[in-house]
Amino acid sequence: MNHFPESWGRPRDDIYGTYNPAYLQSTGPKAHTQSPAVTGTSVIAVKFNGGVAIAADNLASYGSLARFTDVKRLRKFSDTAVVGFSGDVSDMQYMDRLLESIDIRENYSTHGNMLNAKNLHTYLSKVLYKRRSEFNPLWNHILVVGFDGDKKPFLSSADLLGTTYSAPHLATGFGAHLAVPILRRLFPEDRPTEDITKEDAVKALRECLKVLWYRDARSLDKYSLAIITEEGVEIKEDQRLENQSWAFAETIRGYGAQVV
Amino acid sequence: MFRNNYDNDAVTFSPQGRIFQVEYAQEAVKQGSVVVGLVNKTHAVLVGLKRNAEELSSYQKKIIEIDSHMGVAIAGLASDARVLSNYMKQQSLGSRMTYGRPIPVDRIVTQIADRAQLNTQQYGKRPYGVGLLVAGVDEAGPHLFEFQPSGMIHEMVACAIGARSQMARTYLERNLEQISTSSRDELITHGLRALKETLSQDKELTVDNTSVGVVGQGATGKTESFKLYEGQQLVPLLEVLEQSDSAETREEETMEVDS
Numbered sequence: 001m002n003h004f005p006e007s008w009g010r011p012r013d014d015i016y017g018t019y020n021p022a023y024l025q026s027t028g029p030k031a032h033t034q035s036p037a038v039t040g041t042s043v044i045a046v047k048f049n050g051g052v053a054i055a056a057d058n059l060a061s062y063g064s065l066a067r068f069t070d071v072k073r074l075r076k077f078s079d080t081a082v083v084g085f086s087g088d089v090s091d092m093q094y095m096d097r098l099l100e101s102i103d104i105r106e107n108y109s110t111h112g113n114m115l116n117a118k119n120l121h122t123y124l125s126k127v128l129y130k131r132r133s134e135f136n137p138l139w140n141h142i143l144v145v146g147f148d149g150d151k152k153p154f155l156s157s158a159d160l161l162g163t164t165y166s167a168p169h170l171a172t173g174f175g176a177h178l179a180v181p182i183l184r185r186l187f188p189e190d191r192p193t194e195d196i197t198k199e200d201a202v203k204a205l206r207e208c209l210k211v212l213w214y215r216d217a218r219s220l221d222k223y224s225l226a227i228i229t230e231e232g233v234e235i236k237e238d239q240r241l242e243n244q245s246w247a248f249a250e251t252i253r254g255y256g257a258q259v260v
Numbered sequence: 261m262f263r264n265n266y267d268n269d270a271v272t273f274s275p276q277g278r279i280f281q282v283e284y285a286q287e288a289v290k291q292g293s294v295v296v297g298l299v300n301k302t303h304a305v306l307v308g309l310k311r312n313a314e315e316l317s318s319y320q321k322k323i324i325e326i327d328s329h330m331g332v333a334i335a336g337l338a339s340d341a342r343v344l345s346n347y348m349k350q351q352s353l354g355s356r357m358t359y360g361r362p363i364p365v366d367r368i369v370t371q372i373a374d375r376a377q378l379n380t381q382q383y384g385k386r387p388y389g390v391g392l393l394v395a396g397v398d399e400a401g402p403h404l405f406e407f408q409p410s411g412m413i414h415e416m417v418a419c420a421i422g423a424r425s426q427m428a429r430t431y432l433e434r435n436l437e438q439i440s441t442s443s444r445d446e447l448i449t450h451g452l453r454a455l456k457e458t459l460s461q462d463k464e465l466t467v468d469n470t471s472v473g474v475v476g477q478g479a480t481g482k483t484e485s486f487k488l489y490e491g492q493q494l495v496p497l498l499e500v501l502e503q504s505d506s507a508e509t510r511e512e513e514t515m516e517v518d519s
Contacts, residue, residue: 115361
């Protein structure tokens with residue numbers, strides 16, 4: 001694989017022959033807003049008894065280059081919600097500015113900011129859907145955690161198309177493939193959320209992040225973790241993965257320097 | 261012909277610092293039939309006296325539901341009230357669409373106040389000729405706001421606007437303690453009694469000329485949707501009013517005997 005962006009996602013030359021560059025658009029409308037540039041990888045979150053825990057690593061990649069290693073992808077909104085962003089980092093910053101202005105506007109009212117995580121998720125999904133309908137999507141997949149109007153723990157996702165869904169545990173990006181199966185085994189459907197303690201949830205998230213660090217080439221061993229409970233939001237932004245074991249790596253075949 | 265030279269538009273101050281067009285608009289509110297609003301710890305109630313233009317016509321609507329958590333009572337030009345209430349309906353629907361939440365009452369009241377204020381500062385515009393009482397609930401509890409054509413808003417515990425509303429305000433001031441500790445049904449009765457105070461000798465409250473709107477927080481903390489009582493639905497409410505009134509007169513009679 002070469003590392004020029006124009007060959008990403010295209011058939012390999014050594015197998016399919018040289019790519020005909022005539023297909024590459026050299027004129028025409030601007031298209032750089034329609035694909036991500038600097039990206040963050042998975043965000044994972046788990047509901048537990050009395051709250052929600054969410055985690056994401058601190059990496060922003062530029063293609064396959066690990067470009068920024070101290071990017072905080074969990075954003076606190078007032079004291080009521082945390083939004084975890086994967087996908088384009090500049091679009092994340094744009095959405096963060098939207099959230100900031102909403103927070104300021106809400107705080108002008110007599111009773112302060114009364115928007116909960118559910119309201120916020122509805123709003124963000126509408127923003128995402130509006131932008132995809134303009135063929136200018138915000139290239140993000142987000143998880144919103146906090147509490148809903150009935151003071152119950154809330155966890156829901158919205159993607160760049162404005163599609164929304166929720167579950168007791170969720171992950172975006174690579175995590176949707178690697179972390180969700182682990183979380184499903186740890187917290188099967190018949191195990192009620194009320195049985196899961198905060199410690200269980202945090203331990204599971206750390207485990208998932210470790211697996212992602214092993215297997216997702218766009219991930220990092222530095223991560224942020226946020227826990228939201230009735231008491232408020234607790235964000236730890238400079239966490240490190242511990243007790244790694246790379247013993248399994250030797251047994252992997254199929255790529256790299258080795259000859260099968 | 262003119263009262264003075266400073267009332268030809270709504271943007272010119274008089275040398276005394278008054279804006280006459282705005283004051284005239286406030287007169288329009290005083291011409292409208294009376295509406296009363298009051299709140300206790302859980303509920304907000306609107307009560308209105310409806311007028312019919314002539315014997316054969318229908319009665320003018322006094323209370324309008326904006327959303328399931330909010331309603332307004334109007335005094336003044338009903339057509340101006342329609343413009344404002346339609347705007348409020350749009351705004352609260354917009355909030356439900358974008359955030360999935362009922363719009364906070366103080367927010368929407370501020371929005372109509374901003375709109376009304378603009379009409380007192382732009383050349384060629386005229387102020388709204390209507391006063392509103394906005395009753396609603398949000399996460400912070402029940403609220404009652406008074407809105408005036410000048411763009412002035414106040415949060416109130418009890419209020420009355422419209423013709424002869426001073427009588428109702430006097431009643432509300434005298435019974436403020438009871439009102440704030442009353443139950444939902446007692447609050448309605450207080451509202452009706454305040455309304456009754458404003459009536460001239462030859463008139464009384466009937467199912468045709470009365471209108472009651474109630475909104476509040478139910479026992480479980482859930483919003484009890486805005487409910488408009490009109491026509492036959494008013495019969496039990498008016499009966500309760502009558503009973504409590506006769507109980508009061510009996511009490512007064514005994515007191516006279518004592519002295």
